[in-house]
Amino acid sequence: MRKRRLAACLAVPLAVAMLATACGGGDSGAPRDTVTVEWGEPENPLVPGNTTETNGSNVMDALFAGLVKYSPDDSSVHNEMAESIQPSPDHRFYTIKIKPGWTFHDGSPVTAESFVKAWNYTAYGPNGQQGGSFFEQIKGYDELNPEEEGATPPTDQLSGLKVVDPTTFTVELKAPLTIFPTMLGYGAFYPLPERFFADPEGFEQHPIGNGPFKFESRVPNESLTVSRYDGFQGEDKAKIGKVQFKVYDELDTAYEDLVSGNLDFVRQVPVSALAGDIWRTDLGDGAQEKPGLLTQNIAFPLYDQRFQNPDLRKAISMAIDRETxxxxxxxxxxxxxxGWVAPSVQGYVPNQCGEYCTYDPQKAKELLAKAGGFQGTLQIISNGDGGHSEWSEAVASSIRQTLGIDVRFTPTPTFSEFRRQASAREFSGMFRTGWIADYPSIESFLTQLYRTGASSNDYEYSNPEFDAALDRANAAPTIPEAERRYAAAERILAQDMPVIPLWSQPVQAGLSDRLADAKATPFRKLDLTSVTLKPQQP
Structure with a gap:
């Protein structure tokens, strides 16, 4: 039986920070067959190859289907559009056959060329797609991304991609990559219709995918609505009519709307509802918890000379009392x-960070002195609309009390503005780098975050030794051996501490009692095709 608290807004249980919250109430106004989901403005227009953050990817996953998909229960990998993905013995050459009969939302067919053209577009450097580095292992990527600044690539086609027939294409890699099939459910690998190439700007205003839902409407900074695509050819067809992604500036406000019946799904329960398991009392059967592929970190802007000394970075890490x-x-x-990897992912190795992730005030002070101290105010920057204020204040307080330097939490109002600043390298202090795996592999916590020039390496970390360790892992003959080699690469990060690991977290999501069946995934998303509604009460 679900219990509800409708009388009052939540109070933050600790004095470290107070969030202004608003109580929700009344009818949400959404039609009966529309499920409403807590959301935030994405960083970029909704193009798969340019979407590498969670808000945008939540919509991409509704609009598109990939070659493979990940189970909402345990993130295991299964074919979606792929009929087969056949590797060569050395895992350097892949033959991919897609299922016939699939269509985009405009009725045009999804073909092998739909994938090849999309991948070429994303990988081509001048197009400036954030997901471009996901294709760096494909032969010809270097020609599309010359090292010389301002140089024009000699071609816009990856030489490693070949269309064989309408349902078959081949991929030749620069070097073996055993986990390549696992990666292919990520959004950067989605296909694109011909209409995108004819009118990219028009597509940004009205995305056209091949997934279980099609784009319907959007009001910027307010909501985005998708509706069921009845022509979807996948096994997991949508059972509800529409999904409305609603923008919230405060996670507490979204939670109150959930409790009061004005919202159907919250991806993350706010910290104000965790004390005393308030959220379980509030939500009853709608309180879902499962292991998640999630980590919370703080990064250093290594493009700022003040943060170049690794002893300073280690000192700050050891000044954080994570247990408390x-x-x-x-x-x-x-x-x-x-360490830098979520414990729930296959291949995780304990204690990769060693002493540098252990709270040790004396050693932290010694390392700070060795680094020459820190002058001025040390900022911790995060978006203010994601429920990060309390812990950011607490981390700032721990560093301040331990090291005796001025540390302040500086919120950026919205996630989209926070991401814009990260991409523009505008941060003058430490900044939050929470991470949800792109796909279920230890590699997803390493390559795109720490390889030189990778898509989410917003701090500009570069270590040739680390890059070479990743190359050795990529070339492993089996996935278990690859996991061992990726773990060896992870250990190198402890030498440099470009990013401070804080904690890993489970998925703790909230569902409304309108939903008869619904699942939060290990990627902290609502599995939209599993959602069904309870019969309406007379």
Whole structure:
């Protein structure tokens, strides 16, 4: 039986920070067959190859289907549009056959060329797509992305991609990559219709995918609505009519709307509802928790000379009391980090960070002195609309009390503005780099975050030794051996500490009692095709 608290807004349980919250109430106004989902403005227009953050990818996953898909229960990999993905013995050459009969939302067919043209467009450097580096292992990528600044690539086609027939294409890689099939469910690998290439700007205003839902409408900074695509050829067809993604500036406000019946899904329960398991009392059967592929970190802008010394970065890491913060702020629901990889992912190795992720005030002070101290104010920057204020304040307080330097939490109003600043390299202090795996592999916590020039390496970390370790892992003959080699690459990060691991977290999502069946995935998303509604009460 679900219990509800409708009388009052939530109070933050600790004095480290106070969030202004608003109580929701009344009818949401959404039609009966529309499910409403908590959301935030994405960083970029909704093009798969240019969408590498969570808000945008939530919509991409509704509008598009990939070659493979990930189980909402355990993130295991299954074919979606792919009939088969056949590797060569050395995992350097792949033959991909797609299922016939699939169409985009405009009725045009999805063909092998739909994938090849989309991948070429994303990989071509002058197009400036954030997901371009996902194709760096394909032969010809270097020609599309010359090192000389301002140089024009000699071609806009990846030489490693060949269309064989309407349902078959081949991929030749620069070097073996055993986990390549696992990667192919990520949004950067989605196909694109011909209409995109004819009118990219028009597509941005009205995306056309091949997934279970089609784009219907959008009001910027307010909502985006998708509706069921009845021509969807996948096995998991949508059972509801529409999904409305609603923009919230405060996670607490979204949670109150959930509790009061004005919202159907919250991706993350706010910390104000964790103390005393308030959220379980509020939501009853709608409180869902499962292991997640999620980590929370703080990064250094290594393009700022003040943060170049690794001893300074290690000192700050060792000044953070993770055990106390996770216990007091998150009611023990987070696990203090001992490395850069989530414990729930296959291939995780404990204690990769070693002493540098252990709270040690004396050693932290010694390292700070060795680094020559820190002058001025040290900022911790995060978006203010994602429920990060309390823990950011607590981390700032721990560093300040331990090292005796001025540390302040500086919120950026919205996630989209925060991401714009990250991409523009505008940060003058440490900044939040929470991460949700792109696909279920230890590699997803490493390559795109720490390889030189990678898509989410917003701090400009570069270490040739680390890059070479990734190359060795990519070339492993089996996935278990690849996992061992990726773990060896992870250990190199402890030498440099470009990013401070804070904690890993489970998925703690909230569902309304309108939903008869619904699943939060290990990627902290609502599995939209599993959602069904309870019969309407007379």
């Amino acid at each position: 913060i996770t216990r007091q702020i998150f009611a023990g629901s987070r696990t203090p980090a001992d």
